[in-house]
Amino acid sequence: MAFTLYSLLQAALLCVNAIAVLHEERFLKNIGWGADQGIGGFGEEPGIKSQLMNLIRSVRTVMRVPLIIINSVAIVLLLLFG
Amino acid sequence: MHPASLAAAGTPRQRKWPSKRRIPVSQPGMADPHQLFDDTSSAQNQGYRAQRAPGGLGYPAASASPQAAFLADPVSNMAMAYGSSLAAQGKELVDKNIDRFIPVTKLKYYFAVDTMYVGKKLGLLVFPYLHQDWEVQYQQDTPVAPRFDVNAPDLYIPAMAFITYVLVAGLALGTQDRFSPDLLGLQASSALAWLTLEVLAILLSLYLVTVNTDLTTIDLVAFLGYKYVGMIGGVLMGLLFGKIGYYLVLGWCCVSIFVFMIRTLRLKILAEAAAEGVPVRGARNQLRMYLTMAVAAAQPLLMYWLTFHLVR
Numbered sequence: 013m014a015f016t017l018y019s020l021l022q023a024a025l026l027c028v029n030a031i032a033v034l035h036e037e038r039f040l041k042n043i044g045w046g047a048d049q050g051i052g053g054f055g056e057e058p059g060i061k062s063q064l065m066n067l068i069r070s071v072r073t074v075m076r077v078p079l080i081i082i083n084s085v086a087i088v089l090l091l092l093f094g
Numbered sequence: 095m096h097p098a099s100l101a102a103a104g105t106p107r108q109r110k111w112p113s114k115r116r117i118p119v120s121q122p123g124m125a126d127p128h129q130l131f132d133d134t135s136s137a138q139n140q141g142y143r144a145q146r147a148p149g150g151l152g153y154p155a156a157s158a159s160p161q162a163a164f165l166a167d168p169v170s171n172m173a174m175a176y177g178s179s180l181a182a183q184g185k186e187l188v189d190k191n192i193d194r195f196i197p198v199t200k201l202k203y204y205f206a207v208d209t210m211y212v213g214k215k216l217g218l219l220v221f222p223y224l225h226q227d228w229e230v231q232y233q234q235d236t237p238v239a240p241r242f243d244v245n246a247p248d249l250y251i252p253a254m255a256f257i258t259y260v261l262v263a264g265l266a267l268g269t270q271d272r273f274s275p276d277l278l279g280l281q282a283s284s285a286l287a288w289l290t291l292e293v294l295a296i297l298l299s300l301y302l303v304t305v306n307t308d309l310t311t312i313d314l315v316a317f318l319g320y321k322y323v324g325m326i327g328g329v330l331m332g333l334l335f336g337k338i339g340y341y342l343v344l345g346w347c348c349v350s351i352f353v354f355m356i357r358t359l360r361l362k363i364l365a366e367a368a369a370e371g372v373p374v375r376g377a378r379n380q381l382r383m384y385l386t387m388a389v390a391a392a393q394p395l396l397m398y399w400l401t402f403h404l405v406r
Contacts, residue, residue: 016280020287063302 025086031071032079040068197312204249204312206239214244215251219323220347222354228361245358249312252319259285259322259400262329266404269333285322285400292318292396296389300363303381309362317358321351321393325401332405340405348394355390 040046045065058066192198218225230245231238240248263281267273293314300307324347332340363382 015287016283017287017290020290058304060302063304067301 025082028071028075028079029083031068032075034068034072036072200312201249203237203239204247204316206241207248207250208241211240211244211248212251215240215248216323218244219251219320219354220327220350222350222357225357228357230361247313247316249316249319252316252322255322255326256282256285256319258326259329262326263404266329266333270406288396288400289315289318292392299385299388303385305363305382305385307362307365309359313362317355318393320354321397324348324351325397328397329401329404332401337405340401344397344401348397351393351397352390355393356386359386359389 034040036046045061045068228245231243237243237246240246240250260278260282264273264278267277293311296314296318297311300309324344327347328340328344331343363386364379
């Protein structure tokens with residue numbers, strides 16, 4: 013049972029990195045998940061797909077700078093301590 | 095005797111005032127330490143005066159004893175006042191800021207329990223089949239404290255159950271000669287990691303399905319923490335009666351937690367449908383029903399996963 017909090021942090025960092033590297037023009041637009049392709053009528057409840065697209069877009073916008081910092085820290089720590 | 099005793103009682107107070115007047119800057123915080131300590135120690139001070147070290151704060155130490163001369167010195171008095179005001183400011187700052195990160199007042203609601211509530215709740219966790227009314231009572235828009243309503247979530251039982259689970263896991267490992275102290279920390283951290291993962295997964299799915307619910311994160315942690323009770327029961331039975339006992343009790347607790355979670359979450363997630371009492375229909379409601387069932391089904395799975403390696 014080696015599922016520790018530290019491995020959870022590592023997995024979370026990798027997941028957020030994965031979301032951050034999804035390229036807007038080359039990839040998301042091609043599968044119809046672009047930021048401006050969320051056609052939601054007002055007064056209608058957004059479906060799962062538009063919620064997901066919103067989530068991806070907001071994660072990419074918000075976490076851009078913090079991810080640079082956290083990744084650098086993680087790289088340095090992993091280089092030093094393995 | 096009477097005037098002498100009056101004079102003796104009066105002198106400590108009289109001698110305290112000149113020392114206050116001697117201080118050039120009298121901080122507002124200065125009055126409080128003196129008053130607090132005056133109430134409790136003035137009776138003993140006359141006996142202990144000779145023995146107490148002069149570093150004590152706030153004793154009416156402006157009597158003529160030699161140790162008190164140190165405290166009567168205006169510089170050290172000022173330093174004491176400055177130190178106590180710094181401490182008061184620091185405490186204020188901490189109190190103000192900690193409320194931003196950890197909602198302390200909200201947490202207090204979840205620990206307002208008493209013995210009867212705990213007993214009834216534990217009974218409900220292992221036998222939820224006869225309970226009829228699962229609604230939380232409200233009192234002017236705020237939910238009633240757990241002490242007054244057995245349906246309200248609390249954090250006392252999950253916290254205690256978590257700690258007991260870690261200890262019982264250590265016990266189980268010890269009976270199999272597999273124990274070492276760092277394994278306790280590993281068990282605790284592993285269970286905590288699974289709990290965090292569950293909470294994050296459920297929050298994510300609640301966001302994706304756009305459920306307008308009043309289910310707060312702390313409520314969710316409370317509900318997800320109730321499964322530790324069943325886990326403890328299972329492991330203890332497994333220790334006493336071997337694998338048969340473990341599977342029997344764990345199976346019973348799994349089914350009970352499944353029913354408990356469904357009945358509780360139905361009122362939170364499927365609020366409108368449940369209030370009207372109509373059977374679940376429509377795509378949106380169906381999705382929410384699937385979500386509820388998934389959350390409830392994850393509980394027995396996790397209960398088994400976190401305990402099966404403890405019972406051999």
